[in-house]
Amino acid sequence: MSNPSVDDALTPYDAVLLLSFGGPEAPEEVVPFLRRVTAGRDVPEERLEEVAKHYHHFGGRSPINDQNRELLAAIEAELARRDESRPVLWGNRNSDPFLTDTLRAARAEGHLRICVVVTSAYSSYSGCRQYREDLAAATDELGLAAVDLQLDKIRPYALHPGFVAANLERLVEAVGTVDPKRATTTRLLFVTHSVPDAMDDTSGPGDGDGNLYIEQHLRAGHLIAQGLAERTGTTLEHELVFCSRSGSPRTPWLEPDINDRLAELAAGGVTDVVVAPIGFVSDHMEVVNDLDREARESAERLGLGFVRVPTAGTHPLFVEALVDLVEERAAEARDEVVVPAQADSGDVRPSICDSGCCPNLREARPALCGRD
Numbered sequence: 130m131s132n133p134s135v136d137d138a139l140t141p142y143d144a145v146l147l148l149s150f151g152g153p154e155a156p157e158e159v160v161p162f163l164r165r166v167t168a169g170r171d172v173p174e175e176r177l178e179e180v181a182k183h184y185h186h187f188g189g190r191s192p193i194n195d196q197n198r199e200l201l202a203a204i205e206a207e208l209a210r211r212d213e214s215r216p217v218l219w220g221n222r223n224s225d226p227f228l229t230d231t232l233r234a235a236r237a238e239g240h241l242r243i244c245v246v247v248t249s250a251y252s253s254y255s256g257c258r259q260y261r262e263d264l265a266a267a268t269d270e271l272g273l274a275a276v277d278l279q280l281d282k283i284r285p286y287a288l289h290p291g292f293v294a295a296n297l298e299r300l301v302e303a304v305g306t307v308d309p310k311r312a313t314t315t316r317l318l319f320v321t322h323s324v325p326d327a328m329d330d331t332s333g334p335g336d337g338d339g340n341l342y343i344e345q346h347l348r349a350g351h352l353i354a355q356g357l358a359e360r361t362g363t364t365l366e367h368e369l370v371f372c373s374r375s376g377s378p379r380t381p382w383l384e385p386d387i388n389d390r391l392a393e394l395a396a397g398g399v400t401d402v403v404v405a406p407i408g409f410v411s412d413h414m415e416v417v418n419d420l421d422r423e424a425r426e427s428a429e430r431l432g433l434g435f436v437r438v439p440t441a442g443t444h445p446l447f448v449e450a451l452v453d454l455v456e457e458r459a460a461e462a463r464d465e466v467v468v469p470a471q472a473d474s475g476d477v478r479p480s481i482c483d484s485g486c487c488p489n490l491r492e493a494r495p496a497l498c499g500r501d
């Protein structure tokens with residue numbers, strides 16, 4: 130398969146790597162997975178026990194790996210459709226197939242130059258730099274130098290037109306089920322993973338003002354809400370809320386939590402909520418547990434109508450966007466002038482991260498795909 134001599138829109142890459150978070154697939158994998166995720170982190174034992182219960186409620190199996198298998202197949206199909214077939218590899222941070230094993234196999238098969246697609250759209254330590262650190266740690270563990278295996282990453286894509294469009298399509302399909310007479314008392318809630326305030330404060334370029342994590346969500350949400358109004362004639366008031374808070378209760382994390390906000394909204398006369406988890410790219414555990422179980426339960430208790438919008442998942446517009454981003458990265462690697470596709474006129478994140486961006490606030494660690 131690997132054929133470095135092919136000359137197409139993916140040149141110089143001989144493979145694509147899907148890099149994701151990982152998740153357990155059997156009950157006995159839950160605790161080891163959680164220990165790996167939280168190693169060296171300030172996550173209390175009680176929180177871990179609580180999160181273990183979430184996984185056990187779903188038979189100890191997270192949906193995330195199956196979703197990545199489907200995304201991988203969809204990317205392969207899209208590459209084939211464009212006559213740009215490449216092996217699509219898959220590696221995780223926290224569960225099998227581990228990134229290090231994937232890169233070892235890639236090297237053995239002679240893949241020299243790989244374009245990395247991470248399953249996180251936004252700029253933050255957790256969603257961007259931590260994956261870059263994973264790439265550095267894995268290549269280091271394998272004793273690989275940049276001459277042996279060159280890894281490039283696509284840029285954060287929260288504001289790529291295809292990601293925004295896929296989320297809009299999902300929303301348009303879902304609000305078909307909202308009673309038009311209730312539109313004025315329906316609130317559109319964009320949801321993302323809460324992170325420590327300090328992580329949001331430092332997200333974005335090292336010399337910037339930070340808070341790019343929230344800013345990108347607000348910009349994407351604004352575009353999606355506007356698109357909904359244009360497409361359906363239904364204008365819904367919208368806002369950004371958070372789920373899946375972890376860490377020590379003494380550390381400030383982004384708020385409001387969706388459950389707290391639902392109570393306030395119900396008290397203020399809202400009758401229905403449309404919950405769009407634009408912060409995630411698939412309906413993984415944070416979505417099926419924290420939103421479909423916990424938030425839905427809160428809404429029911431409060432008498433609120435509740436519609437949860439699917440994430441981008443394997444929506445063709447999203448899959449096409451990811452392949453467009455790989456093509457864009459390839460053109461950059463060929464030193465061509467590239468005008469990055471962007472859904473608004475705001476800041477565009479580069480595919481080679483700035484020095485000091487989205488820092489690791491605990492310890493400085495080597496990271497690939499950046500200027501530091």
Ligand SMILES: CC1=C(CCC(=O)O)c2cc3nc(cc4[nH]c(cc5[nH]c(cc1n2)c(C)c5CCC(=O)O)c(CCC(=O)O)c4C)C(CCC(=O)O)=C3C
Pocket residue numbers: 150151152153163166167170172176177180191192193248249250253255256322323324325373374375376408413414415
């Ligand atoms: C920004 C962000 C994303 C989105 C970007 C991206 O997708 O990367 C994300 C995704 C995910 N987070 C996930 C799971 C977990 N995250 C945890 C803990 C944490 N997440 C954080 C942030 C994020 N996380 C942070 C700051 C922590 C605190 C500990 C630390 O500083 O790292 C914990 C520990 C227990 C707990 O929840 O406290 C678990 C189990 C899964 C897998 C779901 C499945 O299994 O289907 C996915 C996709």
Ligand SMILES: [Fe+2]
Pocket residue numbers: 322
């Ligand atoms: Fe997380």
